[in-house]
Amino acid sequence: MSARRLGPMLVLVFALALALACRPVFAPSPAQAAFAPFELASTDPELGLQAEYAYEPAVSPEGRYVAFTGVVAAKHGVYRKDLLTGELATVALGIGAGAPSISEGGRYVSFTTSEDPANPGTPLPGGCTQVYRRDMEETGPDAYEIVSARSGSEEPLTYEGCSGGGSASANRVAISADGSKVAFTAIGRSNLTGEAGRTETPGDQVAVRNFAETPPATVLVSVEKGTQNPVSGGATLSGRPKVTVETPQISQDNVSTASISADGTTVAWMGINVFAQTELNEPVKGVGEDFPAVYAEPLWRRIADGPAAPTRRVLAGDDPSAPGCPPECQGGLDLTWDEQFEIYRWPELAAKGAAGPREGSFVEWALRGVGSELQAVTPQLSADGTKVAILSTQPDYGHLPNFGQFQTEPPNPTANAFVVNMAPGLTREQAITRLTEWASLEFSSSALDGPIADIAISADGTRVLFVTERNVFPLAPPALITERVSQVGIPQLYEANLQAGTLALVSQGYNGEPADAEGKVGGAKGAALSADGKVLALASGSSNLADGTVNEGSAVFVTREQDSPEAPGQQAITSLPPQQSGEPEWSISATAHGSHDGALLIDVSVPGAGRLAASASAPVPVIEKLVRRSRGRATRRRRGRAAATRARTVTVIASRQVARAAAAAAGEGVIELRLVPSSHYHSLVVGRDGLYATITVTFAAPGHRKLTETLQAGFPRPSVIHHPARPRA
Numbered sequence: 001m002s003a004r005r006l007g008p009m010l011v012l013v014f015a016l017a018l019a020l021a022c023r024p025v026f027a028p029s030p031a032q033a034a035f036a037p038f039e040l041a042s043t044d045p046e047l048g049l050q051a052e053y054a055y056e057p058a059v060s061p062e063g064r065y066v067a068f069t070g071v072v073a074a075k076h077g078v079y080r081k082d083l084l085t086g087e088l089a090t091v092a093l094g095i096g097a098g099a100p101s102i103s104e105g106g107r108y109v110s111f112t113t114s115e116d117p118a119n120p121g122t123p124l125p126g127g128c129t130q131v132y133r134r135d136m137e138e139t140g141p142d143a144y145e146i147v148s149a150r151s152g153s154e155e156p157l158t159y160e161g162c163s164g165g166g167s168a169s170a171n172r173v174a175i176s177a178d179g180s181k182v183a184f185t186a187i188g189r190s191n192l193t194g195e196a197g198r199t200e201t202p203g204d205q206v207a208v209r210n211f212a213e214t215p216p217a218t219v220l221v222s223v224e225k226g227t228q229n230p231v232s233g234g235a236t237l238s239g240r241p242k243v244t245v246e247t248p249q250i251s252q253d254n255v256s257t258a259s260i261s262a263d264g265t266t267v268a269w270m271g272i273n274v275f276a277q278t279e280l281n282e283p284v285k286g287v288g289e290d291f292p293a294v295y296a297e298p299l300w301r302r303i304a305d306g307p308a309a310p311t312r313r314v315l316a317g318d319d320p321s322a323p324g325c326p327p328e329c330q331g332g333l334d335l336t337w338d339e340q341f342e343i344y345r346w347p348e349l350a351a352k353g354a355a356g357p358r359e360g361s362f363v364e365w366a367l368r369g370v371g372s373e374l375q376a377v378t379p380q381l382s383a384d385g386t387k388v389a390i391l392s393t394q395p396d397y398g399h400l401p402n403f404g405q406f407q408t409e410p411p412n413p414t415a416n417a418f419v420v421n422m423a424p425g426l427t428r429e430q431a432i433t434r435l436t437e438w439a440s441l442e443f444s445s446s447a448l449d450g451p452i453a454d455i456a457i458s459a460d461g462t463r464v465l466f467v468t469e470r471n472v473f474p475l476a477p478p479a480l481i482t483e484r485v486s487q488v489g490i491p492q493l494y495e496a497n498l499q500a501g502t503l504a505l506v507s508q509g510y511n512g513e514p515a516d517a518e519g520k521v522g523g524a525k526g527a528a529l530s531a532d533g534k535v536l537a538l539a540s541g542s543s544n545l546a547d548g549t550v551n552e553g554s555a556v557f558v559t560r561e562q563d564s565p566e567a568p569g570q571q572a573i574t575s576l577p578p579q580q581s582g583e584p585e586w587s588i589s590a591t592a593h594g595s596h597d598g599a600l601l602i603d604v605s606v607p608g609a610g611r612l613a614a615s616a617s618a619p620v621p622v623i624e625k626l627v628r629r630s631r632g633r634a635t636r637r638r639r640g641r642a643a644a645t646r647a648r649t650v651t652v653i654a655s656r657q658v659a660r661a662a663a664a665a666a667g668e669g670v671i672e673l674r675l676v677p678s679s680h681y682h683s684l685v686v687g688r689d690g691l692y693a694t695i696t697v698t699f700a701a702p703g704h705r706k707l708t709e710t711l712q713a714g715f716p717r718p719s720v721i722h723h724p725a726r727p728r729a
Helices: 005-022 336-352 362-367 635-638 679-684
Strands: 053-059 066-073 075-082 088-093 096-104 110-115 130-135 145-147 181-186 205-210 216-222 266-271 296-304 309-315 387-392 418-422 433-435 452-457 463-468 491-496 502-505 526-529 537-538 555-562 589-594 600-608 610-630 644-665 669-675 691-701 707-716
Touching: 053 537, 053 669, 066 537, 075 096, 075 110, 075 336, 088 110, 088 216, 110 635, 130 181, 130 205, 181 266, 205 502, 296 387, 362 644, 387 452, 418 452, 418 463, 433 644, 452 526, 463 526, 502 679, 526 644, 589 707, 600 610, 600 691, 610 669, 610 679, 644 669, 644 679, 644 691
Parallel strands: 053 526, 053 555
Antiparallel strands: 053 066, 066 075, 075 088, 096 110, 110 130, 130 145, 181 205, 205 216, 266 296, 296 309, 387 418, 418 433, 452 463, 463 491, 491 502, 526 537, 537 555, 589 600, 600 669, 610 644, 610 691, 691 707
16 A cells, blocks of 8 residues: 555544544443344244245334235235234235335335236336335225325326336335325326326425325425425436345335435435535535536435425534535445546536446446435434434545545445434534444455445434444444454344443344354345334344244344343232341442543442452554465465465554553442553543543452443543653753
8 A cells, every 4th residue: 555545544543533532421331232032024824934035124113013025925015014913914916016114003004016006917007116005904905095196186196208217115214103194206207296197397306195184195305495396307316226136026116215204294315416405505616506416415304394494414414514515525325536526527528538437336327327225325214303314425524534635546435324413503513423433444344344234213213223244343332232243244233222322233143143144145134123122123034043944035033122031920929028138239330530640530339348340442543464365276386385475454443452450349338440541542542531432340259240330431631730850860
């Protein structure tokens, strides 16, 4: 690696580590997140069959029902599983049926299909996709109501041909909790806002169907700022999904990135043509109105505030402290800086006879307007729409790292997980909570800096699920409280508990090992959760999640978060409990506070005599050596040995013990332990609040179980103290 590139990178890694020092102190958190063993949900107990494959799970808010897309008894469609009774009900059949979202109590299920749901096997007019809502309490054709329709009409939208797509809904997040509102995207040019039969509305429009009104009303969400006009050139990213072993048949012809909050007040989507919809904080020099419609950024609008409600940018918001957005505040997709600029310069380059964009690049993808697996970038909303969970390549607060400084070999940043608070009046730094961070800036190791592939948030905004192949998580909080996964290259499901500041592996099999890659679709491939975050559904082809799984493709599994073992309640009259001995309760509690000299003081309340110890671990820059081994025949012939090695060093962010202290306790009372970072880490204690660390306190005494307490705190920056000069000898 050139010194020109390595220098800024080392500075950046160091800066990322220091940024952790500004995290707030969290209260002590549970030591372990416990999840019940997985249960196979994609089964039909009446037929005694497992689904041949199943994916796209969606959990009803109360956690009783799971809707999913799959094939059961050779019939492709959308299904609803009752987790209480085990009943599997058919929502809609058809090769083109998919992307389910489910309401409270499981009554309403929205979905996308290219076939008439009342007559499976019959293509819809023109072969265009449409969005429907199914009332599970009704039967026959009356059970299906059209969602993708003009306001006041019950006729499906008409499109200017279906080569550009029909309409689509997003998986999991397209329906409100009461089922009265459904968000969808009209992908093709249609009659959404025009007269019947006249396809004058440009494609890629976000809308919401409101069944609470009679007749149902359709509200356009993607509008030009200050008007009610649809956005010319498209307001959302959409396209045809990729056919994989997880989905051996296309479950839907098109996808949508539009989500609606559980209370139906707010809509968020991956927007393009951002200039036309929002007020930018600062114009981009040399770009102006010519910046292309394909610039991608998550957008947010509270439709409950009426037609005048503004469209806001999730990652930039209204904070003027985020200068140069875009492109410095890019977000939502795996974009590179050089390609961002190439997009709006492409017409100029093409006029000069430049060759076409590199096949498979974002430029090539954006200019032709189609993509794959776009539901991974669908913004996820809390119940009231205030919290937004997103995946983004955006750096911290829009200025780190500055990928633009690399003039050669630009890196290809991967997505991280964020939660953004859209409450008004918050600065950018106050609003954005980063849940994951790159452990390396090489972007060459899935274990250190692989992408986050999927994300979901609970209705109360306290829990976030995401899928990744990473096994190194340098941030704390959320602090990893489960054992680090040793396998590399298998996507796993994690839960971030924002209240406790913890991160826990969810996809753990009955054999105590993480989800394996034995099936065709190993590891985690998609997840959903209930409103309180306690019921979790997962799509996976792993063989060790539930005993007896025999499907050869992906299946849907369910687990539950357990604060304590669940057991049937029983009442009994027993003898009186023994008289209390007066001995102190055998437990410890710890608090932390800083000292002016840079030490972290840990006050621990102990129950008796024993040995007390405390250690601090923090994410710090570490230089590691990577060794590549070659066993090619040519190598053996040339060098006369079985293997040749090449080594290089990379700087990563890894958790290391930075301080430790111990003391003996003579009896019950409070003992103070003094933690001072070792000399190797003194240079990191420079931020306002010092080096941020996870503190583990242990207390051991003969005849008692070992006690452990965990908390997070920051080493304070030492005060500047004048020391008189020593006299010369």
